Amino acid sequence: MSEQVFSIAERFGKYAGPRFKKQGAHSGEALRGVLVKFLEANAGVVTIVLDGTRGMGSSFLDEAFGGLVRTEGKSRNDLMRRLRFQSRIDPSYIETIIDSIERAVPEGQLVH
Amino acid sequence: MRVVRRAERRLRRVRAVVARRTYAVGRGIHFDPVLEREQIILPTQMSFSDNRDATVDVLILLRETALKRRRSVMLHFADVERIDADVALVLVSEIYRIRNLRSPRSVTGTYPRQRTVYEQLRAMGFYRLLSVAEHPDLSPERSGPTSRVYLPFLTGNRVEAELVDLFVTGVEENLFAMNEVARGRLVAAIIEAMNNTLDHAHPVVIAGETMTHRWWLSSWVDIATRAITVMLFDQGVGIPATLDPSLYERIRAALQDVIGLRSISLRPSDGEMILAATELHRTGTGQSGRGKGFLNMKRFVDACDSGELKVLSNRGRYSYLDGTESHDEASCSIGGTVIEWRFRHEGKMEMADE
Numbered sequence: 001m002s003e004q005v006f007s008i009a010e011r012f013g014k015y016a017g018p019r020f021k022k023q024g025a026h027s028g029e030a031l032r033g034v035l036v037k038f039l040e041a042n043a044g045v046v047t048i049v050l051d052g053t054r055g056m057g058s059s060f061l062d063e064a065f066g067g068l069v070r071t072e073g074k075s076r077n078d079l080m081r082r083l084r085f086q087s088r089i090d091p092s093y094i095e096t097i098i099d100s101i102e103r104a105v106p107e108g109q110l111v112h
Numbered sequence: 113m114r115v116v117r118r119a120e121r122r123l124r125r126v127r128a129v130v131a132r133r134t135y136a137v138g139r140g141i142h143f144d145p146v147l148e149r150e151q152i153i154l155p156t157q158m159s160f161s162d163n164r165d166a167t168v169d170v171l172i173l174l175r176e177t178a179l180k181r182r183r184s185v186m187l188h189f190a191d192v193e194r195i196d197a198d199v200a201l202v203l204v205s206e207i208y209r210i211r212n213l214r215s216p217r218s219v220t221g222t223y224p225r226q227r228t229v230y231e232q233l234r235a236m237g238f239y240r241l242l243s244v245a246e247h248p249d250l251s252p253e254r255s256g257p258t259s260r261v262y263l264p265f266l267t268g269n270r271v272e273a274e275l276v277d278l279f280v281t282g283v284e285e286n287l288f289a290m291n292e293v294a295r296g297r298l299v300a301a302i303i304e305a306m307n308n309t310l311d312h313a314h315p316v317v318i319a320g321e322t323m324t325h326r327w328w329l330s331s332w333v334d335i336a337t338r339a340i341t342v343m344l345f346d347q348g349v350g351i352p353a354t355l356d357p358s359l360y361e362r363i364r365a366a367l368q369d370v371i372g373l374r375s376i377s378l379r380p381s382d383g384e385m386i387l388a389a390t391e392l393h394r395t396g397t398g399q400s401g402r403g404k405g406f407l408n409m410k411r412f413v414d415a416c417d418s419g420e421l422k423v424l425s426n427r428g429r430y431s432y433l434d435g436t437e438s439h440d441e442a443s444c445s446i447g448g449t450v451i452e453w454r455f456r457h458e459g460k461m462e463m464a465d466e
Contacts, residue, residue: 015277016300054273055295059307
């Protein structure tokens with residue numbers, strides 16, 4: 001199966017805004033919606049390209065990727081198996097995303 | 113009988129006006145003939161750093177008089193000789209809130225006598241934002257050379273990513289160039305600070321007193337040093353009040369990492385809570401916390417030739433300067449959170465992708 005590429009700048013936009021849709025345009029929640037559709041339409045490994053945006057805050061990234069576990073109920077292991085990340089300019093984004101996925105707790109469960 | 117009572121009332125009014133006029137003339141302040149208005153005289157030095165108690169006291173008085181006691185207010189600027197930009201930001205937001213929650217006429221004021229103070233407030237957009245006419249005799253053409261350039265106040269209740277990007281482009285074009293890592297982190301840090309206002313600042317809404325999820329932004333450049341200061345304010349419950357008490361052990365652990373076991377109190381002060389918030393990267397629900405945004409800000413300051421991150425929240429004060437953190441606590445709360453970020457750099461700023 002061929003590897004699919006999802007560029008945030010090309011498929012979502014170069015601006016990255018707040019966490020939630022109600023907080024403004026270009027939100028992490030909106031990106032998550034686009035991502036979910038892409039993941040459902042494309043089985044197998046997906047490479048997320050992070051370069052090309054104008055700067056992404058941790059709340060934006062957390063809601064987009066941590067939200068896949070917290071809100072969409074995706075399994076952490078499945079996400080870690082399917083997603084690859086590419087950021088030639090600022091690899092700290094990758095660190096933030098992986099941290100978000102690893103620490104996200106599905107809604108309804110408590111953190112200890 | 114009714115005629116006598118009416119005459120007595122009129123006499124009391126006349127006496128009150130005379131007393132107020134005598135008071136105003138004696139103090140050299142503007143005479144306000146409206147008896148129902150509470151008169152608030154602003155201190156000569158309005159500064160959170162050098163005259164914090166008097167400055168905070170007058171902000172609290174304004175808030176309580178206008179919002180809790182529902183009285184109209186006349187603010188006397190006549191004696192003000194200095195107003196720091198962060199105080200002006202808090203003050204304009206307070207007046208804006210009162211006018212929006214009550215009526216545009218609920219707060220009015222006099223012009224400052226000091227031309228420099230007037231000019232600063234005018235340049236910051238104080239009068240424009242509050243729809244107050246600028247002083248006809250103090251036009252900008254008549255003022256001398258200025259040492260600071262101000263970005264007029266901006267306010268909003270949504271995160272404006274494109275606006276932040278535009279602001280950073282302005283910094284690049286006018287102050288110093290940045291590589292892509294530095295640029296991205298500057299944009300991300302400002303967006304994150306705005307987002308925190310929306311995510312954390314207003315867990316409870318008090319009717320008639322709260323304008324929820326509203327941030328206030330201002331910025332100024334010192335022409336001589338080419339240092340830029342960015343300030344963001346919200347009227348929320350403050351960082352110390354938004355840290356989950358169940359995270360207390362984590363807060364203590366974070367404090368231990370930063371300041372060592374010796375100085376940790378059993379009940380953390382507001383200053384310690386801000387310090388802890390800058391270290392906590394997760395909330396109780398597993399969402400990313402404020403710490404990531406602060407980390408971005410600190411990294412950016414570290415990469416500049418010089419800079420400082422300052423946070424005032426409730427009674428606490430926190431500073432990150434030259435890699436050193438400090439904090440303290442005052443007796444009164446400023447009624448929200450000011451994040452103030454100052455930096456200066458010569459040449460192109462290069463941040464490593466660590």
